[in-house]
Each structure stands twice: as structure tokens, then as C-alpha cells.
Amino acid sequence: MTQARSLLHDFLVKIERLWDRYRPRDETHEPVIDTYMGYATPDGCVLRGRVLDTTWFSNRLEAPSRLNAIRNMARNFITNEMPGVRIVSGDVETVTDEEGYFQLVIPALPPGWQTAELSLRDHESTAHASVQVPSPEADIGIISDIDDTVMRTGAYWLPRNLWTTATTFVSNREVFEDTAAFIRQSQAGINPVFYVSSSPWNLHPYLNQVFDTHKVPNGPFFLRDLGISETKFIKSSHGSHKGDAIDTIVAANPGLQFILIGDSGQHDAIVYLNAIKRHPGRIRQVVLRRAGKIDDADLKAAEAIRQTEVDFFSGPSLEPLLNGKGSG
Template sequence: MTKSKRDRIKVEPFLAFGNTHEVFFKGRVITAYQQKRPSSRNGWLKNVLATIKRYAGSSVPNMTVEIIFQDKTYVVQTDQDGVFELQVGDSPAQSAQNEIVTFQVVHPEIKNSPVAHLEVLRYSGATGVISDIDDTVIISHSTDLGRKFWLSVSKNALTRRPLPGVSSFYRKLTENGKLPMFYVSSSDWSLFDLIKDFLRFRHIPDGPLLLKDKHINLKNVWKSGGGDHQHKYQKIVHLFKLYPEMAFYLIGDSGQEDPEIYADMVQKYPNRVKGVFIRLVGKFDPARRKQLEEKISTENFHFVETSEQAIAILEQEMKEN
């Protein structure tokens, strides 16, 4: 690696969240790139060029990252995709002030290595929400590879469209943002800032994004959001373990494997799932429904076509409880 290229390396932090005594950190090391803020006036050509720029940046493997939190120093290595993560225990909040964690590449040595900062978010309580993103929150056409690819490269955070009514449904689910919201998706980390901007622009409750670790570049950008989705199951299990006192609503769609993954969670944690909402993408195969019914009780498994249907079901459940 040449000195000039090393001088452009930086940490891109993604996650710093936890419970009352544990905190989970995640990020990656990349060659720095400058991305202009999205605009709703950008045409498809500008958006395609922005996508090329987004994926032209390289994740950097085998880098040593120093993490400083609560006056303690931790050292981690990036994996083959430039990603690192760390979970630390015995770290209760020390004051009512905002907690900040810092990240910096320390090896190989980089001149004036930039320091990245992230606020640590802690969640507690009895109820949380875990949601998929593609075709659950944002229109993605995940079952049509060509349409999905063109949509992903020709639109930006301000021109991508949400599923109708999803903002109202999620505000109802989270009691206007009082309950913690977590997103688990097969989108890759290069889309992290786009998804964050999209959620804010569309007034959809924000929360930690747990995306797919496998690096996507210009050669395989068309694979983003595809492939094996078992990583979603693993990330949901991680959330269940990080918040053992919390029961969750699970929100997804029928276009990929969400119903089967959520059924596995109901089976593994029968008393920890308050309800499942599956947005129907096309017709739901009767054979899939039968397999679910043979595996678990689908009493709290709600298949909906619109956000209005989901809101009506949620309001009825609230009345009954």
C-alpha cells in the first residue's frame, strides 16, 4: 500500500449502542471519499455517478483500530471486508451526559490519522421493534433483479420512495419514537448513510442499522441486498441476547425469507415476540404458509397488504391488552 493511499484511509463508524451495562461497536476502515449531500432535484445521471463514487471507495482489511470509550482503550482488527466490531461489558453509563466513543486507525501508521466520533445510544424497556428495510420500509422491488438494480443506482436518499403509510405505522408501533427501533437488512454497509438520510427525510423512526458485512464494490454492486439472508437471523439473535428483558415486534415482507426467519425466532424465543407483521409482496405461496403453520402458531403472524391494515390490527391488539 503506497503512502499516498494510506494517507486517505479513515474509520467509518456505524454502530455504538447497547443496554445499561454493555455496549456494541461496529465500523469499517475505508479509503476516504467525498460524497455531496443528496438533493431531490438530482437526475438519474447524477445519482448513478454518486453510486459509482460510493462503491469506488475500498474497504481496507487487516488494519488495527483503536477504540477509546470511558477512558478505556480497546484494539481490534478489520476483517477481509474492512469491517470490525467489538462488544464490551461492565460499562454502565457514567453520567447523564452524552457518551462518546472514538475510533482511529493506529497500524499501519498513518500520518495525521483522522479520529472518528460517535454518540453511544443505550436502550432499555419492555418492548422494541425490529424491522427489515427493502420492500418493508423502502420500495426496492427485491424480487425483480433488473428493476431493483436500476432503482438502487438511479435514485438517492431523497428520491427513493417509502411504502405508503409506513411512517405512520412505525410511529404508532414505537409510540412516537419512545420505543427502541432496530433495522436489520441484507443491504450492504455502503448504503448506511443513504438509509439514514432516507429515514430522516421520510420522518420514519431512526435506530441502529445492522447491515450485511460482505463488501460490495463496482464489480458486484448488483448483488447488494441479495444472497444468503441468514445473517439477518444472527443479528436478530444478537439483539434478543443484548436486550433479554425486551419483547419485540418483528416487521418484514414476503419477498425474501423474513417469514421463515421470524418463525425461527418465535420458535426459539416463544415469549419474546409480541407480534409479526409481514407485508405481502405479490401472492404468498400457500405451501410456504402451510410450512409456517406446521412449525409455529401463526396467531400473531399478520400478513398485510397495506400499512392501514397493519395499523388497524395493532390498534385492536392495544385495545384488547
């Protein structure tokens, strides 16, 4: 960590301590268990989520306007997380970390979309988590990026990404129907879908609303913790987060090959080339939407993918794939 980055990290840690000490708390209501979609592994099913104070986790404004979009987005980030809370599912128990996140592994569940109940040991709050358990008949998994792959954000230019996300109401988000259609086609009603993004977990409720509104196929999200701790400043980089998430998904599904879907604006070609190298024989196809400027490193990575046995497609639209055409 550079000296400037270290000084900024120390400053932000102090600000977060002050916020934790003086932030408003609602002592009269039960905490909220914000659950994320779970997924199956050979060892059981992974449940994930976050425990928050109800002060800021309030009802969202439904009237579509730019002001309400900004207000709703602010509520996603102004959170009162609850560390050290005991959370239980069946006989399995864990404790939330310093930012209120939890993860626990419960016994295996039958194939299909299942539901697991969660509760807090020292509170009355309960919640249900959806869990995706692949069918034994599934023959492929789909791992897709979100920003500029499923929906337009301008993620390759951070100011545009933040402005688009903060000011656009859920119903007005532009979703790429060709990507959603390709995912549905690849899913074929039986194959599991996963979404990997460098967006923060704070956007989880918002992304769920966008996907539900625009009928994008369901699947567990693997988002990024942008929190600050005593030892880390922004928990992981874009590339390392996506690579780690892909590794987790591939390891969780040892019997499947995968389609990797991304775009050219966030170095997905490099991330996916490295995934091919780490998991020989496990990646069946790489699909990249052309978005933003493509730098030399991405061009080289794309050419390197073409030299492998993995099917590769790159283009401004995924429509050719819906017509049964091949690489490009």
C-alpha cells in the same frame, strides 16, 4: 459449493487480488472511519464500522438526477478498504479485518442515544459513533426489515431492486409512511428500534440518507457483507443473515419482547417463524406487508405463525394497525 460456483469464486478472488494490488490509493490523506450505529448488550456497547481510503470515499453529488444517483451509488461500492488497521475507543482496541471492517465492545453507557469516540492508532483520523442504549423503562423492541417493508425496492425481484437503488436519488425514494408511522407508534419515544436487511454494508451511507430525509426512526442497521474471501463466496444467505441478526438483537436485550416487521416477498414469514421457535416467549407480534408473489412455503409459514400465541398481522397496508385494529 458447486463446481461452477467454486470456479466463479476462484475467479473473483483473483480479480479482487488484482484490484487490491493496482487500485489507486491516496497517500496524502488520512483514512476515513465509516461508523455504523452501535447497540448495547449486557456486556457493554458494540461499536462497528469500516476503515476506508479517502480516494473513493469522497463528497456525494447533491443535484438530484439519475446520472448523479448512479455516480453516488458507484462510490458506495468502489471502495478501498484498509485491513490490519488498529482502531481504538478508550482503552479498547481491535484490528480491522481483511475488508476493513471492525467491531469492538466498550464499557456500558447510560441509557439514551450516546456517542463514542474512535481513533486510529497509527493515523490522525477520528470519528464519533452513535450508540443506542435502551431505557430500563422500555418494554418492547422493534426489529424491521427494510426492502419493501420500509421503502419500495422490488427486492423480491433482484434486477428491479438493483435498478431502483442505483438510479433513484435519496429524496425521491418511496418510503412507506404507514410503516414509518407504525414504527414510531411502537417506539413510543422509548422503545429501541433495529433494522435487519440483506442489503450490503456498502449501502449504509445511502440508507442513512434516505432514513434521515424521510424521517424514519433511527436504529442500528444489521446489513450483510457481500465480500469475497479465500473461503467464502458471498458471506451469508438472505435467510441465515436475517436469522443471525435477530438472534444477536434478542440476545443483546434479554429483558425485551419484540415486534418483527417484514414483507411477503423475501420469505420473512419463514425467517420469523423460525425466530419464534428459537426464542419462545420473546416474540410478541409479527407484521408482514404483502409485496410481490407469495409462494406456498411462505403461506404455510404464515399459517403456522397464526397457530402460535404470537399476534400476527398481514396486509397490503399497515394502516389498520395505526387505527388500533388487531390481527389479519
